[in-house]
Amino acid sequence: MKKAEVIIFDLDGTLFNTRPGIVKAIKKTIETEGLSRLEENEFDRFIGPPINQTFSKVFNLSDEEGKRLADIFRQYYHDPEYLLDTREYPGIRETLKELKNRGIKTALATYKKEKMAEEICAHFGYDALLDVIHGSDREGKLTKQDIIKLCLKDCGVSDPGNAVMIGDSIFDAKGAESAGTMFAGVTYGFGFKNPEDILKFPGAGVINRAEEILEL
Numbered sequence: 001m002k003k004a005e006v007i008i009f010d011l012d013g014t015l016f017n018t019r020p021g022i023v024k025a026i027k028k029t030i031e032t033e034g035l036s037r038l039e040e041n042e043f044d045r046f047i048g049p050p051i052n053q054t055f056s057k058v059f060n061l062s063d064e065e066g067k068r069l070a071d072i073f074r075q076y077y078h079d080p081e082y083l084l085d086t087r088e089y090p091g092i093r094e095t096l097k098e099l100k101n102r103g104i105k106t107a108l109a110t111y112k113k114e115k116m117a118e119e120i121c122a123h124f125g126y127d128a129l130l131d132v133i134h135g136s137d138r139e140g141k142l143t144k145q146d147i148i149k150l151c152l153k154d155c156g157v158s159d160p161g162n163a164v165m166i167g168d169s170i171f172d173a174k175g176a177e178s179a180g181t182m183f184a185g186v187t188y189g190f191g192f193k194n195p196e197d198i199l200k201f202p203g204a205g206v207i208n209r210a211e212e213i214l215e216l
Contacts, residue, residue, distance in 0.1 A: 004182060004216065006155045007099060008148060010167035011110035011117055012047050013189025015092055021085030022047055025077035029069060035059055047190045048169045050111055050140060083116060084123050089188060091210030096129040098214055107132035107151035111144065131155060144175025164216065166207065168192055173201045184216060
């Protein structure tokens with residue numbers, strides 16, 4: 001993988017372990033709406049993809065009903081009690097600082113609503129370590145490719161091939177492919193569980209620890 005002038009990160013499962021707060025808000029939504037209970041290992045399906053789609057799939061609901069549940073979830077999740085119940089992954093902060101020292105631009109491209117992503121980053125001081133933050137729009141119409149392209153534009157990248165998207169899921173990999181960037185997958189998040197899952201994507205890099213990002 002050639003040296004990148006911009007590194008774009010996913011949030012959930014890449015920069016932060018957001019599972020605690022997300023699961024609490026999902027459980028609250030399920031309880032409020034009288035939906036069937038889920039096994040603990042089923043909640044990881046909600047982390048990463050557009051959550052309205054996951055609600056629809058998991059509970060066999062219409063797209064419209066999935067969006068309604070997603071709105072209820074977000075009302076709970078936006079409360080700091082849930083939103084900020086988040087953990088930093090080991091080594092990420094130090095890696096971002098070193099990238100800044102090396103003059104490499106960094107950006108965030110997440111399916112999480114942009115305001116929520118900004119609040120999490122500000123709480124942990126990551127807003128000072130990232131050059132650009134972009135998330136999902138209010139209507140949820142932006143694809144991962146769209147969000148990545150917004151990051152490229154704001155970082156002044158004319159050739160997407162000079163940027164790398166780092167994420168933990170197939171959505172990040174396909175978004176990178178569609179946007180024309182390089183891709184590297186992490187194995188410590190919610191999606192990819194082993195290098196073989198990542199290496200299915202041509203030219204992809206594998207990251208097992210945050211520090212390995214500096215070796216790309």
